[in-house]
Amino acid sequence: MKVLVTGGAGYIGSHCLVELIQAGFEPVVFDNLSNASRESMARVEQITGQTVSFVQGDIRDAQALEGLFTAHRFDAVLHLAGLKAVGESVAKPLTYYDNNVVGTVRLLEAMTAHGCLNIVFSSSATVYGDPQTLPIDEAQPVGGTTNPYGTSKYQIERMLGDWAAATASARVIALRYFNPVGAHPSGLIGEDPQGIPNNLMPYVQQVAAGKLACLSVFGDDYDTIDGTGVRDYLHVVDLARGHLAALNKLAQMDPGKTAVNLGTGNGLSVLQLIHAFEAACGAPLAYKVAPRRPGDIAACYADPRFAQRWLGWSATLDLTAMCEDAWRWQSTNPSGYSPA
Ligand code: NAD
Numbered sequence: 001m002k003v004l005v006t007g008g009a010g011y012i013g014s015h016c017l018v019e020l021i022q023a024g025f026e027p028v029v030f031d032n033l034s035n036a037s038r039e040s041m042a043r044v045e046q047i048t049g050q051t052v053s054f055v056q057g058d059i060r061d062a063q064a065l066e067g068l069f070t071a072h073r074f075d076a077v078l079h080l081a082g083l084k085a086v087g088e089s090v091a092k093p094l095t096y097y098d099n100n101v102v103g104t105v106r107l108l109e110a111m112t113a114h115g116c117l118n119i120v121f122s123s124s125a126t127v128y129g130d131p132q133t134l135p136i137d138e139a140q141p142v143g144g145t146t147n148p149y150g151t152s153k154y155q156i157e158r159m160l161g162d163w164a165a166a167t168a169s170a171r172v173i174a175l176r177y178f179n180p181v182g183a184h185p186s187g188l189i190g191e192d193p194q195g196i197p198n199n200l201m202p203y204v205q206q207v208a209a210g211k212l213a214c215l216s217v218f219g220d221d222y223d224t225i226d227g228t229g230v231r232d233y234l235h236v237v238d239l240a241r242g243h244l245a246a247l248n249k250l251a252q253m254d255p256g257k258t259a260v261n262l263g264t265g266n267g268l269s270v271l272q273l274i275h276a277f278e279a280a281c282g283a284p285l286a287y288k289v290a291p292r293r294p295g296d297i298a299a300c301y302a303d304p305r306f307a308q309r310w311l312g313w314s315a316t317l318d319l320t321a322m323c324e325d326a327w328r329w330q331s332t333n334p335s336g337y338s339p340a
């Protein structure tokens, strides 16, 4: 099965590549390297012992997509390419709608023109906004998004649904990721954020490595187990395996669009995550309580039962593996993919 992987050089994409190659799929990566480097592809080659087919290009570039779909006959697309920084999306909304939404329009046009009608899309739990009940199942309302990044994911999901309804035999799976963390157990690939990380786990990793002095815990007065924010962290290797399950499902599902949560179902507080990471890295982490971050919600965790029932997928790697693998990647690659 030949699979186009947009955004395949990024954090989640590189982990998907390893699982795809090891399962015998033939991936072709299309990435503009706006938030990734070629080195991640070299590392995937090192892990798998196989050459990765890579094309540098932008999903908004219709001509580049035409060339790509002419050169390859894809059975399916894993569509991970996108910008993902929430704060930046508030400052530059048009950049986010252009890159994420318009980019997906161009991609769907090329797929339609070439009769490739199977797509797995990287959506996010952010489409649920502030959830009405916990755990969050797929029947909960979507669209109450609070920032342009989240709204772009919601709009793309709507568009994929409309495209599937209008296109005979089109099959769409939107994977709503909860909070991916960790790294491949080899320590060769992982998350390599540019500048100061926005998300909790990469920030924790850099405090543990001595690159950042102190973690700010955003709020300790939420209605949660210890007052800090609760999230559903899942190992990126589990997440990558969820993509394999989705690709396999495309061949068996009815035409149309289906959305699936990918999470563990376990809510974990900021303090619980910090303490698990301290155990993994063997040292205490400096942190202080700071005001709540605007736009944050108290708690968000998945009802993962539909993924288990429909995809035959569930998370298998625990919090210890998430922290130990993240720490192995961080401590052996202190500058990420850049030369030290
Ligand atoms: P990432 O930034 O590491 O990967 C995204 C990749 O897409 C990068 O390699 C980037 O260079 C590429 N890209 C961006 N715009 C492009 C364009 N116009 N054309 C071609 N390539 C482009 O991010 P990630 O964490 O691996 O996320 C992958 C996907 O999953 C994104 O769509 C993201 O929104 C979604 N997602 C991520 C998370 C998370 O916590 N990491 C959670 C939910 C959803």
Ligand code: UD1
Binding pocket: 084, 086, 087, 124, 125, 126, 149, 150, 178, 179, 198, 199, 200, 201, 203, 215, 216, 217, 218, 219, 228, 229, 230, 231, 270, 293, 294, 295, 296
């Ligand atoms: C964030 C995004 C969400 C996106 C997701 C995955 C926001 C508001 N939401 O989710 O849209 O889909 O990332 O990329 O940015 N925290 C700290 N200190 C820090 C960083 C985070 O205490 O330095 C806390 C947060 O308040 C939260 C938890 O850690 O309670 C997780 O935060 P984060 O990793 O940023 O993920 P989300 O907020 O869930």
